[in-house]
Amino acid sequence: MHISILGAGHAGTAVAADLSLRGHEVTLVKTSHAMHDENFNYLLENGGRVCLIEEGKKQWANIAHITRDLSCLNESEIVIMYIQSNYHEALIRRIRPYLRGGQILLLNPGYLSTAYVLKHCLYIDLTIVEAQSSFIDCRIKEPGTVKVTFRNVRNPLGIYPANHREKSEAILNQLGFPFVYLPSVIEAALHNPNLIVHTVGAVMGIPRVEKTKGEYYMYREVFTPSVWSILEALDNEKMNVMEKLGCKRVSYIEACKFRNTLDDNRNAKEVFFWYANMPNPLKGPAVVDSRFISEDVSQGLVLLETLGLECKIATPICTALIEMASAALNRDLRLEGRTVEGLGKDILKQTLQEISESKYANKN
Secondary structure: OEEEEEOOOHHHHHHHHHHHHOOOEEEEEOOOOOOOHHHHHHHHHOOOEEEEEEOOEEEEEEOOEEEOOHHHHHHOOEEEEOOOHHHHHHHHHHHHHHOOOOOEEEEOOOOOOHHHHHHHOOOOOOEEEEEOOOOEEEEEEEOOEEEEEEEOOOEEEEEEOHHHHHHHHHHHHHHOOOEEEOOOHHHHHHOOHHHOHHHHHHHHOHHHHHHHOOOOEHHHHOOOHHHHHHHHHHHHHHHHHHHHHOOOOOOHHHHHHHHHOOOOOOOHHHHHHHHHOOOOOOOEOOOOOOHHHHOHHHHHHHHHHHHHHHHOOOOHHHHHHHHHHHHHHOOOOOOOOOOHHHHOHHHHHHHHHHHHHHHHHHHO
């Protein structure tokens, strides 16, 4: 299958290499000069050759095509977007001329960027897929070398529109990742774990980031009992909003357990701390103004706050975290944030309609 991946950072490079090893023809597309240029230039000069290091073993993959040319998207059956969600709308505008009907556009993660696709690609018959989280946790260790630290055992996806689901699931399953399918893109978007764990961890960990100059591990160090209580309070606000929207009430740690282990009998909180204390964890964030705040507060918490206002659900912890993050960065994260108005109220109503339709279908 011909697959294009937009974004040549950690996850984009790893997934491109992984899919290449599975026999797919992959095009890795660099969409900016913001970061990871050294890795991209190495791939250009070395025929797309990538070393994946996982559990002490090395595998070499050759990504078929390495480019900055967006016109190649027209040839792909699946286009996967692996860039920070702050830049989704701008990139969707840029790729619109090269998309065609019948393609699958997979947003990983999405934060409801389905609405941006519907806004800017209205007359293209696309299937839009949102993933909760990256399929592979990894870091580029040096140009052309990626270290894999963890793979989800289940990857929940939401698909829009509903009448594309059966055909799209059959195509997506050919990728070889363990996918499970949710009733709507809303559930996939709001169960993005970074909305909860990155925002609480990064804001409450600001002193550690600055004191250690990034030489620390957020998942291991920040979530003391008191900080965990803040996480649970924020998660409760999110569940209140999701329930009002018609979604099933599922906690952050239960969603985390579902992705991270096949043992459904394990205690969900124990699974979180098992994950946090695995060998060779991912370090950081290294600076206060990291994507943990600039992306997950502005695109995640600001969205949750505006959904709460729309649903008349109070979100005081969410609001407090936005205020603290904005004060720490000396800028108003709401001004660069993702809102109901920015996504489009009418477009969101379209996606919400599929939740009620899914419930009706399950009853019959």
